[in-house]
Amino acid sequence: FTANKWDLEKAVLTYNEFKVVEPIAPAKVANKTTSNAGTSTTSSTNRNRNSRLPPSTDELENGRHISGGRKGFLERSCAIDATPDSPREKRLTRGISRANAPLVDRARLEKDGKDEEGHSHISVDTPVYTFVLPDLTVFKDEYRAFLEKDLIEMSSLVTLEHNVRLNWWAETGTCERLWPMATTGDGNCLLHAASLGLWGFHDRLLTLRKALYTTMSSGSKMAALKRRWRYYQTQLNKESGLVYNESEWEQEWDNLLKLANTEPRRGRRRSTLQSPLMTLSEDPNQQSEEEDNCTYDSLEEFHVFVLAHVLRRPIIVVADTVLRDADGEAFAPIPFGGIYLPLECKETECQKSPLLLTYDAAHFSALVAMDNDTWPPHEDESRKPR
DSSP states (O other): OOGGGOOHHHHHHHHHHHHHSOOOOHHHHHHHHHHOHHHHHHHHHHHHHOTTSOOOHHHHHHTHHHHTTOOOOOOOOOOOOOOTTOGGGGSOOOOTTGGGHHHHHHHHHHHSOBOTTOOBOSSOOOOSSOOEEOOGGGSOHHHHHHHHHHHBOHHHHHHHHHTTOSSHHHHTTSSOOOEEBOOOOSSOHHHHHHHHHHTSSOOTTOHHHHHHHHHHHTSTTHHHHHHHHHHHHHHHHHHHTOOOOHHHHHHHHHHHHHHTOSSOBSSOOOOSOSOSSOOSOOOGGGSOHHHHTOBOOOOOHHHHHHHHHHHTSOEEEEEOSEEEOTTSOEEEEOOOOEEEOOTTSOGGGSOSSOEEEEEOSSOEEEEEEEOOSOOSSOOOGGGSOO
């Protein structure tokens, strides 16, 4: 029997049939089979005629109870030793990136810029260009489909293209197609997506989240960012007829800071929206059981604006304007889509190439190009991910 095809009626019927029959002692059967071969053959024949009788020792050894039409008995298998002292033994070691683990670890440490006293820097040195996927079309169809399933957020790709929010420019030959990368959904997906879009790996060390929190709590741009947030929030409050007093403004600002905190929320399971295949170099042996169960508070659109100042580059978020139900009817607005500019940074300090992200189903993903020569004139339809 298998767990997903368990037939309760057959199980109860079989149990009742065996329950009313008095089994033969194995010792007596063994004596008959060893003393007289003819007796063993006759006994085996009689057992095959009456399938209710349990098999003898000789039949179990020679397998005649199976060839005679009887089904084999279920046997208990050995339990797997998975103690809390060795949680890593339970992990799957699958991942195309394990060979690059030392390289990415070194890159993470270089990205996690700290001074001699161990304090995180407010700004992060970012590359001039963003991350680009390798050309997956050079692989065979089966292996390419495997990579696309684990590296590309296919649900977001299909949804945003269907709503004409993504890759409509590729149909006219204006620009190349872009692909949303599968991103871990642990509440820190905004920073994970930003890290994937720039370096090709998740923000496991919380480097970007630490820099985001520091910028909002004690950075030199804190006052200017708070002023812009208050002005924007005032415009939204006017539409709803709300008026905050000073204590309420401070409380709202404190709530934004708490959302950006690097302390995980305890006792909550991680979302299932994550990459099954760890991206570029995720060594499972370097992550503890406690880290895997950590979830963080989800961030809001103002945090995207602050992140643009941390990275000192524009951020473009591709998203639908409304959230739709199963019937396609709009019932809630989505405020994340748009262009976020680092307005409080000097132009000479900023990178010109923007960071592209997608927002779909309450989840951020990095939006990257693919390194191939099929663009611009005509794109081969057979080379698109399925």
